[in-house]
Amino acid sequence: MKDWINWKSRCYMVLFRGDIKCKSLQRRTSISVILPCDNIHFLQDSEEIVPQPYKTLYLLHGLYGSDDIFLANTSIQKFAEDNGIAIVIPCGENSFYVDDEKSHRFYGEYVGRELLDITRNIFPLSDKREDTFIAGFSMGGYGAIRNGLKYSQNFSKIGMISAALITDDIVNYSDDSNVLRSRSFYESIFGNLDELKGSDMNPKSLIENCSNIPDIFMACGVDDFLYPKNVDFYEFLKSRDIDAEFVEAPGEHTWEFCDEHIKEFIKTLIR
Secondary structure, X not given: OHHXXXXXXXXXXXXXXXXXXXXXXXXXXXXXXXXXXXXXXXXXXXXXXXXXXXXXXXXXXXXXXXXXXHHHHOOHHXXXXXXXXXXXXXXXXXXXXOEEOOOOEEHHHHHHHHHHHHHHHHOOEOOOHHHEEEEXXXXXXXXXXXXXXXXXXXXXXXXXXXXXXXXXXXXXXXXXXXXXXXXXXXXXHHOOHHHOOOOOOOHXXXXXXXXXXXXXXXXEEOOOXXXXXXXXXXXXXXXXXXXXXXXXXXXXXXXXXXXXXXXHHHHHHOO
């Protein structure tokens, strides 16, 4: 695959959707990969060559999503192609991108380490920390900050769009028929909720113990039900003198908001 993509040492837009076998999950799982294109201007008889290896954004979907959901609900594919950045979108199921030893589903290890190794062996992606980024929407925003910090040696920037920063609250949940309010659902993901506060699944705890914190970009709509949690986390970062950008704008927990602000984050990666 890698030799084919590098034929003539260039590529004309690649959208790859397929399965990979990964040790972290002990099974095959799907991914979508967007590679930037060389822009050919026929009327001007000119072309713009995107240098390889590519800067890469590992992009995490939200609850109920899959690796193709950004392709279906945002314009990110064309934006990535036009701006010369590769995007890798894994399937995280409803895992919150954390590790479950009992079921041997190590989603944190997968998106924080193994996925980078696999995709770099297949596609012409940079292996430099300064060219490697992680971001996500909703549940994926939580996964981005959790794994961007836990594997901070691999990522230089973290993007959180409407992030599901719920670890301070779910300990107080009771069982509910709605998954979003169900204590048993979150226990199946995070384990003993009473031990969550000081664990590596709590972003605030990770901040306290991370010596090489990546740049952090946050965006959340002021009408989003997760807005107070995002404000609280931003205030926590400021209290620790951590430099982070927080974009507050009109909007709810929608794909329209995600589309606008994930592209705003990407602009910071290509400056």
